[in-house]
Amino acid sequence: MTVSIQTIYDLAIFKSLKPESQEALAKASLVKECSPNTIFQMQDERCEFVGFVRSGSAVIFRLSANGNEQIISVLTPGMHFNTVPALDARNNVRACIKAISPLSLLVIPVGLFRTLLQSHADIAYIILTDFAKRLDHLVQLVDELSLHSVRGRLALFLLNQAQEKQHSKAWTQDEIAAHLGTVRDVIGRTLRAFIKAGLIERKNGEIVVINQKGLEEEANF
Amino acid sequence: MDQSKKLLMKINASLCVHCGACSYLCATGTIALKGTDPTVDKPEQCTNCGLCEEICPTGAISLPFFIKLQANALLGIS
Numbered sequence: 165m166t167v168s169i170q171t172i173y174d175l176a177i178f179k180s181l182k183p184e185s186q187e188a189l190a191k192a193s194l195v196k197e198c199s200p201n202t203i204f205q206m207q208d209e210r211c212e213f214v215g216f217v218r219s220g221s222a223v224i225f226r227l228s229a230n231g232n233e234q235i236i237s238v239l240t241p242g243m244h245f246n247t248v249p250a251l252d253a254r255n256n257v258r259a260c261i262k263a264i265s266p267l268s269l270l271v272i273p274v275g276l277f278r279t280l281l282q283s284h285a286d287i288a289y290i291i292l293t294d295f296a297k298r299l300d301h302l303v304q305l306v307d308e309l310s311l312h313s314v315r316g317r318l319a320l321f322l323l324n325q326a327q328e329k330q331h332s333k334a335w336t337q338d339e340i341a342a343h344l345g346t347v348r349d350v351i352g353r354t355l356r357a358f359i360k361a362g363l364i365e366r367k368n369g370e371i372v373v374i375n376q377k378g379l380e381e382e383a384n385f
Numbered sequence: 386m387d388q389s390k391k392l393l394m395k396i397n398a399s400l401c402v403h404c405g406a407c408s409y410l411c412a413t414g415t416i417a418l419k420g421t422d423p424t425v426d427k428p429e430q431c432t433n434c435g436l437c438e439e440i441c442p443t444g445a446i447s448l449p450f451f452i453k454l455q456a457n458a459l460l461g462i463s
Contacts, residue, residue, distance in 0.1 A: 326452050327454060335449060335450060336447040337447065338444070338447055352438075368432070368433055369392040369448075369449070369451065371453070373452070
């Protein structure tokens with residue numbers, strides 16, 4: 165399905181582009197729809213397209229050799245993926261992507277994406293700006309994984325989620341383990357240790373942070 | 386809390402080894418065995434105690450939970 169200029173304009177990342185750049189993007193793009201729980205990309209496959217999320221959400225994760233998932237990021241409307249492998253000589257995608265709700269994507273084949281960046285400076289600039297943001301996110305992720313123990317990472321995760329007012333979500337221990345790059349047993353043990361230490365309590369389908377200061381100390385604030 | 390009413394344990398049948406520990410320990414009879422398969426029999430009786438999830442030796446049961454901050458958590462008193 166080819167797309168209209170309005171479809172391009174509706175994506176926040178492209179709003180500020182010159183009309184001719186939006187038109188070039190519209191000509192190069194297609195719309196792709198995915199059902200929930202569809203894994204539409206496997207890590208190490210050849211990168212065929214760059215994707216921009218129009219609506220819905222998806223999770224980007226890497227699989228370790230023993231099958232553990234490390235969630236890299238959650239894609240929400242306006243975000244994009246595969247811009248790195250699209251520009252890299254190796255040209256293989258770095259991670260798997262799974263739709264977690266009905267997902268609509270704007271996709272641009274790799275060859276056309278490269279041509280667009282070379283011919284439209286304003287498109288190249290917004291992609292670079294977004295690269296900078298994502299690099300910052302990855303530095304933060306490396307910091308959390310390398311400088312904090314699982315105990316510290318879980319404490320930080322609980323504090324962040326407890327303070328999240330807009331997108332409150334129900335979590336399972338498996339999902340938390342995938343987010344923190346560990347396994348469910350470790351999450352279960354650490355939650356029990358936090359309960360025993362009087363930092364949190366579990367009641368009626370909730371983990372309640374009852375000692376914020378104590379949890380902040382665990383997170384190495 | 387109203388949100389917890391929507392939260393029910395998920396049983397991953399492919400991980401279950403049919404030991405029956407979950408139904409044996411469930412204090413409210415929420416989980417019952419049908420043959421050797423654990424099933425959520427009386428969901429309205431679940432108190433979200435988390436015991437089934439904790440006791441399951443293979444991690445086949447997942448009990449979702451919300452994460453909240455208690456109003457006086459900053460003081461460290463409950």
